[in-house]
């Protein structure tokens with residue numbers, strides 16, 4: 001016979017306040033987590049497009065793409081290295097893009113990150129001989145379609161859109177061209193482009209043995225490169241802080257609630273002890289109730305979050321990732337168990353003789 | 358054979374100026390299948406004596422044996438198991454678990470202390486409910502039962518684990534005389550049929566004929 005569940009089912013009103021409070025906290029956690037993930041993912045799409053590849057930076061650049069320069073000799077050396085399957089250049093600049101129809105007024109142009117690349121990845125197609133591959137996110141800002149010309153850079157060089165790709169934003173939408181087209185479009189304006197034959201970084205496809213870094217070169221994987229992005233680091237520490245505080249609030253809510261509930265139930269616990277309940281019986285009751293309450297709060301809270309998010313403006317950078325939901329569910333459960341255990345000492349001290357009354 | 362042996366037991370509540378001597382060197386023996394009525398004015402220590410005999414409270418001094426076990430030597434965990442196995446207690450305030458049905462209030466005794474509610478437990482609960490005239494009330498919550506019915510459920514709960522001793526605090530004070538006699542009759546039958554030692558605390562002159570023996574307490578002493 002499960003006392004804890006019977007009590008929950010037959011006196012649900014008693015548990016409604018804490019379940020509601022926890023449900024709202026789960027909504028808060030889900031939405032905050034959604035913003036954290038949405039912001040981070042919208043900053044890192046162009047990096048994640050190279051998941052599984054290695055990156056070569058010049059050593060002093062500290063994994064910042066635009067500070068790095070890798071010359072043709074290093075590239076040749078890496079290409080010949082043990083375990084290396086393919087090497088491709090990658091460079092980027094921030095510039096603007098527009099369309100003929102929208103015109104070239106400043107407010108009709110969109111900021112984009114314009115990248116020259118060589119290697120196809122799971123996300124990126126082979127670089128087009130002419131034309132550009134365009135971030136799907138840009139089509140939300142400009143009326144563009146495949147076959148249209150995109151006007152890129154200060155000289156509004158027209159390049160035909162050959163494909164759209166999803167989830168490759170880097171704060172701004174990205175536009176991808178072959179290294180040659182990239183240089184041709186930018187050549188006129190660029191003083192700070194890498195010299196002819198060089199690139200900012202190299203993308204390396206290698207077998208599982210890994211790549212040996214030549215002198216003056218730093219090799220990193222995609223996660224390390226993303227970890228080195230200052231904005232990403234700042235945002236995630238801010239949001240992680242808020243999420244941590246929310247968990248602490250949850251802990252306090254649950255602990256306070258169970259403390260109050262215990263006061264209400266001292267007689268009931270005393271009776272149970274008087275008729276033979278031991279510490280394990282009481283602990284089981286408490287843990288079962290905390291687990292049941294948090295399960296309901298997680299399920300209802302996540303469902304409410306989806307409803308809530310559906311009413312938010314669609315251009316907010318908010319993304320619900322499955323792993324985030326798992327973290328929230330486990331975190332809430334653990335927090336509720338800890339919170340309920342605060343009262344366990346009190347329950348354990350209840351004197352069965354109090355049942356005499 | 359004596360189920361309960363209380364030897365020179367004293368109980369002092371509180372500290373310093375607040376001290377109350379509730380029991381003063383009380384000695385008492387109760388045999389199996391004996392029903393003892395404990396009487397005396399309010400505040401004379403009846404509940405305290407019952408509580409100590411039922412292993413719910415430790416005496417300040419003296420020794421208590423139930424079925425040969427010395428209670429003062431058991432730790433809290435052992436006492437809790439001992440209560441579950443050996444003692445049936447009916448409290449002055451009936452104290453059923455409010456969110457459990459009458460039947461579940463009996464069964465819960467079996468599920469505590471690592472026990473299991475098996476077919477045998479269910480059968481026993483049904484038998485007790487029938488004997489107590491509650492056969493049709495098994496699914497009622499305490500709030501759906503009258504005072505007398507609640508009292509009988511509490512007696513059923515006390516009998517559930519086939520205790521060696523049944524301790525009942527003022528069972529008839531809340532009942533009219535007809536119901537009061539019915540409840541006493543039932544308690545006497547249980548004590549006689551199941552060979553257990555029973556102590557009933559009562560103020561009620563109308564039920565004195567049910568006891569095998571009457572003991573009077575005044576000021577923490579047996580007179």
Ligand SMILES: Nc1ncnc2c1ncn2[C@@H]1O[C@H](COP(=O)(O)OP(=O)(O)O)[C@@H](O)[C@H]1O
Nearest residue numbers: 370371377379398399400401402403404405406
């Ligand atoms: N928990 C307690 N703390 C302090 N004093 C108590 C407590 N329980 C009982 N007493 C005191 O002990 C004495 C005996 O009480 P009790 O055993 O309840 O008597 P009775 O059941 O005969 O009315 C009374 O003076 C009462 O006030």
Ligand SMILES: [Mg+2]
Nearest residue numbers: 403404405449
């Ligand atoms: Mg009393």
